[in-house]
Amino acid sequence: MSNASRWFPPSGRRIIADTEAPKLPASFTATAPGRPRVVIIGGGFAGIACAKALAxxxxxxxxxxxxxxxxxxPLLYQVATAALSPADIAEPIRKMLRRQRNAEVLMAEVTGIDTAARAVLTADGARIGYDTLVIATGSVYNYFGHDDWEGHAPGLKTIDNARAIRTRVLTGFECAERESDPARRQALMTSVVIGGGPTGVEMAGAIAELARHALARDFRHIDPRAARVVLIEAGPRILSAFPAPLSAYALRRLEALGVEVRTGEAVEDVTADGVRLPGEFLAANAMVWGAGIRASPAAQWLDVTPDRAGRIPVSDRLEVAGQRQVFAIGDTVAAPGENGAPLPGLAQVAKQQGEHLGRELARQAACGDAVRPFAFRNRGNTAIIGRHAAVFDFGRRQMKGYPAWLLWAAVHIYLLVAFEQRVLVSIQWLWRYVTFQRGARLITGPEGGSEQSAGRSERQAVRS
Ligand SMILES: Cc1cc2nc3c(=O)[nH]c(=O)nc-3n(C[C@H](O)[C@H](O)[C@H](O)COP(=O)(O)OP(=O)(O)OC[C@H]3O[C@@H](n4cnc5c(N)ncnc54)[C@H](O)[C@@H]3O)c2cc1C
Structure with a gap:
């Protein structure tokens, strides 16, 4: 663990990022001998919900x-735009399950599954036997064959991604303050967000607000309000998964924030200096990728044929075909929805699948009953467009504007409080958010300083 990067958040919770996991013994023996063993890979929304339902x-x-x-x-974009510190949106898995006597947590990188021997294989050579396996390893960003773009335009999936983007955006303004060449200065103050889905829309709106409000008075030689934020979408409209009137509303709101929205334009190249579009090079300092996701490589571990997005096809019982007692849930699967089309990669889908599967496996263990089919209940799909504006799509009904934003804030306060049991942090966050204060406006991490100093800074940010 010596090289692990870490910080020590205010409550003393210890979070290890970019891990070098502690080495497991090759013949790892699980606790609770004599009981059937359910191994869950992945402590995201799906995996945690499943583990808890098995309590x-x-x-x-x-x-x-x-x-x-x-x-x-869902709140990573707020870390990337300095409204939240990483520790506000992460919780140690060990702490989440510490009261659950039948559960143990292992920190390890899974690299394969030996389905014949019914064992999970880890990077450090350990084998962990299972009676029932639940795969919940989520998704990664899809660069559609251009993986070299990732270094210039990170996606927003991990804490490191969010910190790298934050560092990049803030460093751009710092460098612009000292830059005398106008074209170079403008490039340093330009951010490009690629992909007009919810993540792209939220990022573009939040960067625009950071520049126009939070940073507006902090510089002497530049005016951060002149920053350029460009949102590029290859399709004909942003938020294409939402009804057209909500897309149109989001477009109007983004433009009111000063975001330049360009639809119908596909990115041809991404370099360290900017983004190439047909017939044009957009010089930029910070670039963010939000143009598509693909599943984790779990389908390869099982040797099953994935769908086009790399997802494991599962039945409505969330079972992997041809495997005994192997289930998969969350972003990494293509599970059939009501109309037969795969359910979307959403936290609410992952969580509901995890809860359902956990309950069903508990019933199976107690009574021997078969796992029953899963049915998704849509609680509403949402996207935030800066402060005080959001869209909600509940299927038959829609909501937009300030009421939608209030609902979004209430839901996220509730989730953060339930998630971390930290009412104070949630209220502080909401206050900073509505007053445009960006408490975590610190240049730290991958490009800007040691992790230990990052730890101190994050802690101070939360206190301030
Ligand atoms: C920026 C952003 C904003 C979003 N906003 C929303 C929103 O507003 N509403 C909404 O409903 N959804 C939203 N989503 C989608 C939502 O976060 C995902 O659908 C959800 O996280 C999927 O849950 P999961 O458990 O399948 O995967 P994850 O939450 O991604 O969890 C996967 C877990 O598996 C672990 N893992 C992966 N591979 C391995 C391995 N090889 N070995 C060991 N562990 C491994 C990972 O460390 C991780 O903990 C957003 C996603 C992003 C990135």
């Missing part, structure tokens, strides 16, 4: 994750 089941639960924390990804 009273007569089984032993082993949850494996490469990180020692569960990450609340």
């Amino acid at each position: 009273r089941a007569p089984v032993g639960v082993t949850l494996i994750d490469r990180n020692n924390y569960h990450l609340f990804q």
Whole structure:
């Protein structure tokens, strides 16, 4: 663990990022011997929900994750734009399951599955046997064959991604303050967000607000309000998964924030200096990728044919075909929805699948019953467009504007409080958010300083 980067958040919670997991013994023996063992790979929304739903089941639960924390990804863009500190949206998995006597947590990188021997294989050579396996390893960003773009335009999936983007955006303004060449200065103050889905829309709006409000008075030689934020979408409209009137509303709101929205334009190249579009090079300092995701490589571990997005096809019982007692849930699967089309990669889908599967496996362990089909209940799809504006799509009904934003804030306060049991942090966050204060406006991490100093800075940011 010596090289692990870490910080020590205010409550003393210890979060290890970018891990070098502690080495497991090759013949790892799980606790609760004699009970059937359910091994869950992944401590995201799906895996945690499944583990918790098994709390009273007569089984032993082993949850494996490469990180020692569960990450609340929907608020990552707020870390990337300095409204929240990483520790506000991450919770140690061990702490989340510490009261659950039948559960143990292992920090390890899973690299394969030996389905014949019914064992999970880890990067450090350990084999972890299972009776029932639940795969919940989520997704990664899809660069559609241009993986070299990732270094210039990170996606927003991990704490490191968010910190790298924050560092990049803030460093751009610092460098612009000292830059005398006008074209270079403008490039340093230009951010490009690629992909007009919810993440792209939220990022573009938040960067625009950071520049126009939070940073507006902090510089002497530049005017951060002159910053350029460009959102590029290859399709005909942003928020294409939402009804057209909500897309149109989001476009109007983004433009009111000063975001330049360009639809119908596909990115041809991404370099360290900017983005190439047909017939034009957009010089930029910070670039963010939000143009598509693909599943984790779990389909390869099982040797099953994935769908086009790399997802494992599962039945409505969330079972992997041809495998005994192997289930998969969350972003890494293509599970059939009501109309037969795969369910979307959303936290609410992952969580509901995890809860359902956990309950069903508990029933199976207690009574021997088969796992029943999963049915998704849509609680509403949402996207935030800066402060005080959001869209909500509940299927038959829609909501937009300030009421939608209030609902979004209430839901996220509720989730953060439930998630971390930290009412104060949630209220502080909401206050900073509505007053445009960006408490975590610190240049730290991958490009800007040691992790120990990052730890101190994050802590101070939360206190301030
Ligand atoms: C920026 C952003 C904003 C979002 N906003 C929303 C929103 O507003 N509403 C919404 O409903 N959804 C939103 N989502 C989607 C939502 O976060 C995902 O659908 C959800 O996280 C999927 O849950 P999961 O458990 O399948 O995967 P994850 O939450 O991604 O968890 C996967 C876990 O598996 C672990 N893992 C992966 N591979 C390995 C391995 N090889 N070995 C060990 N461990 C491994 C990871 O460390 C991780 O902990 C957003 C996503 C992003 C990135």
